[in-house]
Amino acid sequence: MTSLVQQKFGESAADYAASQVHAAGPSLAKLANLILPESHWRHLDIATGAGHTALLFAPRIAKATASDITPEMLQQAKRLAKERGLNNVVTAIAPADDLPFPSTSYHLVTCRLAAHHFAKPESFVRESARVLIPGGTFALVDNISPTDEDLAFRYNAFEKLRDPSHGRALSLAEWTDLIDEAGLEVESAEVMDQEIPFDPWVERMRCKPQTVERLRAMLEEEPLKSYLKPTATEDGLSFFLREAIVIARKPKETT
Template sequence: MDGLKALNRQQFGTYAEAYVQSPDHAWSESLDRLVELADPQPHWEVLDVATGGGHTALALAPRVRRVIATDLAPAMVQAAARHATERGVTNVTFAVADAEALPFPDASFDLVTCRVAPHHFPDVARFVREAVRVVRPGGLVAVIDNVVPEDRAVAEYVNAFEKVHDPSHHWAYSLDDWTRFFQDAGLTVEWVETFQKERDLETWARRSGASNLTLATLRQLVLEAPPAVQAWLKPRAEAGHIRFTLTEGLLMGRRPAAHDD
């Protein structure tokens, strides 16, 4: 899977500034909900894994003591750090790190977050175990990511569609999959919620560097999808543009307190 990680570094390094500036990444209903549910406290130390443009880290920073924001792509880290500096944020530290091998001691953080990134990870279960390792007993792990339905055929089609859009995409999982990842790693699942996010096909594709041929392929895949896939992606034409819907899942789990272990 080292090849996939190299592809991730290349993809997000090449288009780092586009992800920093992307309105779709800068804000979402699910991000607001994550902050609300986590209820971060002023003394907290937070880790944001695969930070991308740093938007989750920056949303949490005013409420906590410190945020460490990591990403696999050095150029992405540099772009996010510049963005934080431009906004005058001083309590976020950016670092290059692998989500599946976090370079932090056990029980270092009160909250570990990861937003719209795990579908790029080769081994999501390993990432969740690492998140649990570095969070303190009683602390929270919160993940937001694209999800797919339980129907295997639909899941495979949607993932293939995503991979045409971005070759560094690995696999988007179902909510049941995510619940198992959390529980298998020892987390008590406290919250599961889904959100619909509408996308303009061309804007979504171009942000990842899609060529005209790739855009045409994506258009065909979404408009000619089987009925069950169309029911999930909800493609429609509006004012000459093709729009569709992705589904995000938000999961929050708590590492049992020491006396609960």
């Protein structure tokens, strides 16, 4: 049975392949600076979407596996890899909370701008830790909620109205707790503002006119307005999401 996530992202796969937020957002450049892969590495990108993060590292490593639960997204990843002449990229259907890969298989596991869709984020982190080799790197990029419970509820309601497959954006503290519980050691954690152009954001999810108007209205309601900082310019309406970038390491085995 097709899930709501598969349905929504299957419909918009080509849009995500072309989305500048996903294809060339600041967090992608940040990952490139924070992670220096070696040529023998094997990389798993979880919930890869159109494959942008997998394709970022593929030219510098031995093999990149782009995994997702949406076939249409993996088709886009294959297309982009072929266009760039990357022959070391493979795709795989794989749920984030039950990865069909052997333990200690990858030097690098990443997940970018997808974890807020996961029903079991704790299982996703545990599975990521399981498939990493000792000493391997885990990198998470995702939109995060504020720590204030009421504001977090309003923010997630805003996201879910636009995209019914949205689960819940965790706070940075919640993510670092889950990473710690999975036995990984956080090496760095930072938050950056990501500007989101409003019109492409709603168009990617095929929002109905009444939904678009309600989302616009919510952007003007406090306390959400102060958190998302909507700005109207000659290029159109935009707002800001908070993105966490967390790098963690799986401890090396001791003898």
